[in-house]
Structure formats: structure tokens, C-alpha cells
Amino acid sequence: MSKKNLAMRVSIAIFAIYLLIALFAPLLTPYDPFIIAGGIYEEPSPEHLLGTNDLAQDIFSQLIYGTRATLLLGFTGAILSVSIGTAIGIVSGYYGGRVDEFITRTLDIVMTIPTFPLLLVMMMFFTPGIYVTGILMGLLGSARGVRVIRSQVLSIAQMNFITGVKVMGASDLYVMAKHVLPNLLSLVTVQFVFSAQHFMVMGIGLGFLGLGDSNVIDWGQMIDRAYQNGGVINGLWWWLIPPGMAVTFLSLSLALFGYSMEDEINPRMKLTRI
Amino acid sequence: MDIIRIKNLNAGFPTKRGLVRAATSVDLTIREGECLGLIGESGCGKTVLGMTIMRLLQPNTIISGEIFYKGQNLLALKEEEMRKLRGKELGMILQNSTTSLNPVLSVGDQIAEGIILHEGLRKKEAREKATELLEKVQIKNAAVMSKRYPHEFSGGMRERAMIAIALACSPSFVIADEPTTGLDNRTMKGVISLLAEVAKSKSMLFITHDLAAAFEICDTIAVMYAGEIVEWGDVDEVFSAPLHPYTSGLLNSLPERGFIAIPGSSPSLIDLPGGCRFKERCACSEERCARAHPLMKEISSSHKVRCHRYD
Numbered sequence: 001m002s003k004k005n006l007a008m009r010v011s012i013a014i015f016a017i018y019l020l021i022a023l024f025a026p027l028l029t030p031y032d033p034f035i036i037a038g039g040i041y042e043e044p045s046p047e048h049l050l051g052t053n054d055l056a057q058d059i060f061s062q063l064i065y066g067t068r069a070t071l072l073l074g075f076t077g078a079i080l081s082v083s084i085g086t087a088i089g090i091v092s093g094y095y096g097g098r099v100d101e102f103i104t105r106t107l108d109i110v111m112t113i114p115t116f117p118l119l120l121v122m123m124m125f126f127t128p129g130i131y132v133t134g135i136l137m138g139l140l141g142s143a144r145g146v147r148v149i150r151s152q153v154l155s156i157a158q159m160n161f162i163t164g165v166k167v168m169g170a171s172d173l174y175v176m177a178k179h180v181l182p183n184l185l186s187l188v189t190v191q192f193v194f195s196a197q198h199f200m201v202m203g204i205g206l207g208f209l210g211l212g213d214s215n216v217i218d219w220g221q222m223i224d225r226a227y228q229n230g231g232v233i234n235g236l237w238w239w240l241i242p243p244g245m246a247v248t249f250l251s252l253s254l255a256l257f258g259y260s261m262e263d264e265i266n267p268r269m270k271l272t273r274i
Numbered sequence: 275m276d277i278i279r280i281k282n283l284n285a286g287f288p289t290k291r292g293l294v295r296a297a298t299s300v301d302l303t304i305r306e307g308e309c310l311g312l313i314g315e316s317g318c319g320k321t322v323l324g325m326t327i328m329r330l331l332q333p334n335t336i337i338s339g340e341i342f343y344k345g346q347n348l349l350a351l352k353e354e355e356m357r358k359l360r361g362k363e364l365g366m367i368l369q370n371s372t373t374s375l376n377p378v379l380s381v382g383d384q385i386a387e388g389i390i391l392h393e394g395l396r397k398k399e400a401r402e403k404a405t406e407l408l409e410k411v412q413i414k415n416a417a418v419m420s421k422r423y424p425h426e427f428s429g430g431m432r433e434r435a436m437i438a439i440a441l442a443c444s445p446s447f448v449i450a451d452e453p454t455t456g457l458d459n460r461t462m463k464g465v466i467s468l469l470a471e472v473a474k475s476k477s478m479l480f481i482t483h484d485l486a487a488a489f490e491i492c493d494t495i496a497v498m499y500a501g502e503i504v505e506w507g508d509v510d511e512v513f514s515a516p517l518h519p520y521t522s523g524l525l526n527s528l529p530e531r532g533f534i535a536i537p538g539s540s541p542s543l544i545d546l547p548g549g550c551r552f553k554e555r556c557a558c559s560e561e562r563c564a565r566a567h568p569l570m571k572e573i574s575s576s577h578k579v580r581c582h583r584y585d
Contacts, residue, residue, distance in 0.1 A: 097333070160373040166330055167368065168388035168439065169361035178387075182378045 008260040014253035022067040029061035033217050037061070041236065050238045053222075054229040062217050063242050069218035070200050070250065073134050077199035080138025082192045085145025086184065090176050092146065093153025100150070107143050115140045116202065123211040130213040133206070137199045145191050149184060156183050186265045190258050197254035204247050219243035276342070277447050277477040278304040278327065283339035285319075285326050292544040293336070296322040298501045300339070301570065304447075304494075309473040311492030311509065312481045313524065315540055319501040320481045321369065324449045327479070328366055329356050343447065362392045365445035369452040369481075371432035375424035381435050382408070382420025388442040407438040411468060430461035437468060448472065449479045454487055466490055485528060489513055494576075497521045500540050500551040503570070507577035517579040519556045550582065558583065 021028060030049075031037040037058040042051045050059040092103040115137075122128075122136060156162065157180065165175050206212050207220020214221075222243040226232060231239040285297040296319040304310045312320050325331050327341055329348060341348045343364065348356065360366075368374040375384060385407055386400035395403065401420065408416035411434040424432060433453055440448055450469060454462045462484075470491045472478070482488050488495060488509070495512040497505040497520060505518040516522045523536035538555040541547055547554070553563040560582065568580045 160368060160370055161376045163330060164368050164374045164384075164436075164439070165376070165387070167328060167360055167366040168442070169357050169359070169391055170387070171357060174391070179376050179379075183376070185378075 005260070007256050008264070011253040011256035011260065014249060015257065018067055018071065018250055018253070021064060022071045025064050025068055029058075029064045031058040031061045033057055033061040033065045041230075041234075044238050050242055051236070053225060053231070053239060059222070059239055059242070062222055063219070063246060065217045066219040066222060066243060066246065067250075069130060069213075069216040070203060070247070073130055073137070073203035073218070074196040074200035076131060076134025077137035077141060077202075078192050078196035080135055081142040081145055081195050081199075082188060084138070084142040085191065086149050086181070086188055088142075089146045089149025090153050090180055090184070093150040094157050094172070094176055094180060096154070096157070103146070104150075107146055110143045113140075116205070119202070119206070120209070120211065123206060127211075128213070130216050133203070133213060134199070137202060141195060141199065145195065148191060149187065152184060152187055153180055156180050186261065190261050190265065193254050193258040193261065197251055197258065200254075201247065201251055219247050275306045276303050277306045277308075277344060278302070278479070279340075279342040280323075280327075281340040281342070283323075283326065283341060284337065285322055285331065286336045287332070288334060288336065289544070294543045295501050295546060296543055297326065298546075300501075300503055302496055302503060302506065304477055304479060307477055308494060309478040309480055309492045311488035311495045312479060312498055313483060313485060313488050313495060314498035315483065317543070318498045318540060319543070320483075320498055321451055323498070324366065324451050324479060324481050327449060328360060328364060329353075330360075358392075361388045361445065362443045363445050363447065365440035365443070365448040367433075367436050367440045367448065367450040367453050369455055371429065371436045371453075372456070374436060375427075375432060377424055380421050380423055381427060385420070385435065385438050385442050388439060392443045404438070404442070407442060408435070410441070411435070411438045412464075413438075428461075429457050430465060433457060433461075433465050434468065437465075437472065441472065445476070447477045447479075449481065451481045452483070454482065454484055462487070485513075485524060497524070500546060501543055502551060502580065504552065504580045505578065506570075507574075507579075511574075511577050517573060517577065517584065518552075518581050519558055519583075520552050523555070 034057065036056040038048055038052050038056055040052060040054055040056045042048050044051045048058050048060065050063065053059055088103060092100045119136060119140060123133065128136065162175060162179060165179050203212070203218060204220035207218045208224045210224055212218055212221045223240060226236065226239045280300055280302040283297055283300040284295070287294040287296060300323060302310065312323065314320055322331065326337060327348065337349060339349070343359070375381065382401055382404040385404035386397065389395050389400040389403050390397065405416045405420045408420050413419050413431055413434055427435060436453070453469060454465055457465060466487045469480070473491050480488060480491055492509050495507065495509050496503050497518060499520050505512060505516065505521045512521060513525065516525055520536070526532055526534040527536060536555055541551060541554070548567065549565055550556070550559070550563040550568050553559040556563065562582050566582070568582045570578050570580045571584050572578050573584060
């Protein structure tokens with residue numbers, strides 16, 4: 001087994017664990033993460049594996065439930081941004097000419113808008129729920145994907161087999177859906193993984209800044225709480241470290257998967273990537 | 275009856291360096307059941323002519339003239355109407371079969387595509403038909419091979435698959451664009467005899483620079499030089515008694531006729547010379563060749579030439 005193949009397997013395994021935890025959260029948690037489960041600021045014990053917080057909520061249960069929010073946010077954003085990015089990218093690269101020019105110039109303008117600060121402002125004013133947050137992220141973050149997809153489509157559209165399909169009497173829409181898109185699949189997957197990772201970390205960031213959806217528990221909000229309510233000052237590491245580690249490993253597994261996938265598609269990327 | 279009639283066709287690509295005149299006042303007719311061989315050096319506009327008929331050149335191409343297919347002017351059709359003709363009425367075998375098949379789809383599916391598009395068959399029926407077509411182009415084990423991907427096919431097999439795709443909806447007119455390029459001699463002979471078989475039942479435009487193949491398959495020959503048709507006639511007449519010096523030059527460059535290359539190279543299509551376009555390379559060029567552009571002259575009912583020697 002080659003090294004990169006190993007990296008891919010490991011990353012998939014780690015990610016699968018996260019996914020299972022998110023799916024079976026209610027079965028894995030000893031307490032409802034929102035209820036008072038004991039005393040406040042309890043240390044780790046067999047009853048409370050990671051102790052309790054300032055509201056007497058079980059931290060271990062919160063950690064488990066936090067997986068859901070993070071994955072949900074990441075995937076909502078990624079699905080949306082990758083769909084938009086792929087659709088626009090294909091149209092832009094396939095038609096070329098004025099259509100392409102218009103889309104590219106518009107993107108240039110859109111890309112000058114800093115995503116995260118804009119998101120922060122929107123979150124502060126509208127305090128949206130987790131789904132809307134995901135959608136906002138997806139919309140704001142789709143511009144980058146368009147460029148990557150577009151450049152790939154530019155080269156696919158020049159290939160002979162595209163002419164071959166047109167010779168058969170296929171319409172443009174047919175060519176784009178049946179011939180361009182399948183050739184983009186691996187690139188789209190990589191895009192999806194990287195944007196999911198990006199949005200997950202972004203969601204944690206929002207939670208940490210106190211701008212998360214207060215109806216759900218996420219790791220960012222846990223860390224924020226630990227900061228605000230004496231977790232750091234009193235050295236309650238079991239409150240702070242586990243959500244941090246959870247983020248790190250999740251992000252790492254996705255990044256690893258994305259990179260090994262990228263190498264798989266195009267070994268030359270290894271050289272060009274900084 | 276004429277199946278294809280091209281009248282005064284011009285095609286040019288605007289570039290930063292100027293207009294590339296890939297076809298200049300081309301007049302050609304292909305009768306029902308006839309196979310016309312279009313021969314000439316690389317870059318003389320052969321493929322452009324084929325693609326103009328299919329109307330698949332880049333959108334900014336400047337095209338003038340008329341192309342009649344069974345009496346209707348293809349250049350005046352809406353894109354939508356043209357699309358219905360492509361594949362169904364007008365088939366095309368593209369050059370370079372290595373890149374002309376989609377690498378991520380099985381060969382059978384790619385043949386089935388046209389059938390599904392034009393005949394509205396279900397996927398399963400279309401696939402069966404694709405297998406039949408593969409059998410027809412003499413691919414062994416067609417049922418298994420139709421599920422394979424292009425990279426699992428050899429060059430000759432890919433070429434056969436391309437022919438199957440072009441024939442999928444039994445078009446009445448087929449353009450074969452250098453279908454034998456890049457094949458070894460033995461494979462090439464197989465493909466040529468297959469094409470000769472196809473040519474028996476269809477009208478065809480056979481674009482090639484393989485003179486021997488053209489001789490074997492075609493009924494008539496048109497010789498193209500620097501975007502112009504310089505000679506056009508019955509295959510036997512053109513090969514046994516070529517009129518244009520360029521045609522003689524091409525024939526003399528065949529190994530069995532002495533392997534004598536034509537000196538020089540063809541002019542740039544951006545900066546075409548006045549007068550006869552072949553004069554720089556012509557052994558019998560005269561003073562008037564530089565002065566006046568020769569017109570197509572009918573020598574006999576089945577032979578035309580564009581050369582001052584026959585004025």
C-alpha cells in the first residue's frame with residue numbers, strides 16, 4: 001500500500017468515526033446535554049467523564065452533540081457552495097467568450113468582499129439558525145470554487161470528444177450534464193471536502209465569537225463558554241482541550257483526505273502546491 | 275440527385291494576426307451514394323470544410339456561401355434544427371480517435387447516446403443496438419467490449435468504435451475525417467475496407483491525406499490546396515491523368531511513384547499570395563500565374579481544374 005493511499009484510508013477512518021458519533025449521538029451520551037446533570041464545575045469522574053460546566057451540564061455529552069452541529073454546518077455550506085460553484089463554473093468555462101468574461105469579472109468583484117467579516121456582520125444582525133448560517137456560508141464561499149471548476153472546464157471543453165458528442169446532435173445542456181460534469185467528479189469531490197473543512201472551522205470560529213446558534217451545542221460555543229466562565233483561569237483542561245482536539249482531528253482528517261484525493265487525480269499538483 | 279451541394283463557401287477565423295482564410299470559394303457536389311475524397315496537405319482546410327458542413331466551428335468563424343443538404347441550406351438553419359440533423363442525417367467520424375471518445379464513459383454507452391437522443395429508445399434497447407453496431411464494425415466479442423472503456427480499446431478498435439458512433443442512427447451522409455491517421459498499416463487496411471463497405475451504402479465525404487485509401491474508397495476526388503479546390507474529378511481520371519501540377523506532385527510523392535516531394539511549403543492562410551496560390555512551388559509556373567488568379571475550368575464533364583495551363 002502506498003503512502004498516500006494509507007493517508008487516505010486513515011483520514012476516511014477518522015472521518016467515519018466522527019460521522020458515526022454524530023449519527024448515534026443520543027445513544028452515546030449519558031445525559032441530555034442541556035439539562036442539569038449534577039453539580040457545577042465537577043471534575044472528571046465515572047459519572048461525568050469530562051466533568052460538568054458552570055451550568056452543571058455534562059461536558060462529555062456536549063462534546064458528542066457538538067459533532068452534529070459542526071458536521072451539519074460544514075456539509076450544508078459545502079453542498080451549496082460546491083453546487084453553485086460547479087454550475088456557474090461549467091457554464092462559464094463551457095460557453096467561454098462574453099458569458100465567461102461577464103462571470104469572471106463579476107467574480108473578481110465578489111471575491112474582493114471578505115467572507116468571514118461579512119458573515120460576522122450578518123450573524124450579528126440577523127442571528128440566524130444553524131441551517132441559515134450554513135446557507136449563508138455556502139453562498140458567500142462559492143466564488144472560489146467557480147474559478148477552480150471553470151479552469152478545468154476550459155480544458156475539457158476543448159477536448160475532441162466534446163465535438164464528438166456535438167456531432168451526434170447533442171445540445172449544450174446535454175454535453176454539460178453528461179460529458180463535462182462526469183469528468184469533473186473527482187475535482188468536485190476535492191472541492192467539497194475542502195470547503196466542508198473550511199466551513200466547519202468557520203462555524204467553530206463563529207461559535208467561539210459568541211455568534212453561533214444558541215439552540216444547538218457546538219464546539220466553538222463550548223470553548224467560548226469555557227473562556228467566559230472561568231474554565232481557562234481555573235485550569236479546567238477537560239472543558240477546553242476536548243472540543244479543541246475534536247476540531248483539530250476532524251479538520252485534519254478532511255484536509256488529509258482532500259490532499260490525498262488531489263494527488264490521486266493529478267500527481268503534478270504535489271509540485272505546484274505550496 | 276445531389277445530397278450535398280456546396281456553393282461558393284468561404285470560411286475564415288479572425289485572429290489577432292489577421293483573418294485565417296481556411297476555405298475560399300469552395301464549390302463541390304456529392305451525389306447520392308457517391309463517395310468524395312478530399313485530399314491535400316495538412317492545414318489546407320480539409321477538416322474546416324467538414325466541420326463547416328456540420329456547423330461545428332467556433333462561433334466567431336466568418337462563413338459565407340451555401341451548403342445544401344437534400345435541398346435545404348444548412349447554413350440558414352436554426353441551431354436547433356441543425357442539431358436534429360447531426361447524428362441523424364449527417365454522421366461524422368472525427369479524426370484522432372484517441373481523444374475523440376469520452377474517457378469516463380463506456381464505449382457502448384457512447385454509441386447508445388446518439389440512439390437515445392434521436393430515436394428515443396430506452397437505455398437498455400439502445401445498448402443492445404450499440405452492441406449490434408460494434409458487431410457490424412467487426413469488433414470481436416462485442417457484448418463484452420461495449421462495456422469496456424476507451425482506454426481498453428486498441429487504436430484500430432477505437433477507430434471502429436468511432437465509425438459505429440457515426441453510423442448509430444444510420445445517417446444518409448457521413449463525413450470521415452482522416453479516420454486512418456495514426457494506425458499501423460495492417461490495422462489501417464482493416465479500417466479502410468470497413469469504410470469501403472460503409473461507402474457502398476452511404477454518401478460520404480472522405481477527408482484524408484492517404485491517397486491510396488482515397489483511391490480505394492472514393493468515386494470522385496477533390497484536391498484542396500491552401501483553402502481552395504484545385505482539382506475535382508472522377509477518381510480514375512484524377513489518379514491516372516492528373517491535370518493540376520499539385521495533384522501530380524502529390525501522386526509523385528507516393529513511394530511507388532518515386533517518392534519525390536513537392537518543394538517548399540504551402541502558403542500561410544493569413545497572408546495568401548495573389549495570383550495562383552501554388553505558383554511558388556510549381557515547376558511549370560509562368561508569368562501569368564503571378565498576375566491572375568486561375569478559375570475552376572471544366573475540362574470534361576467529370577473533370578475540373580484550377581490552373582492557367584488549361585485556359
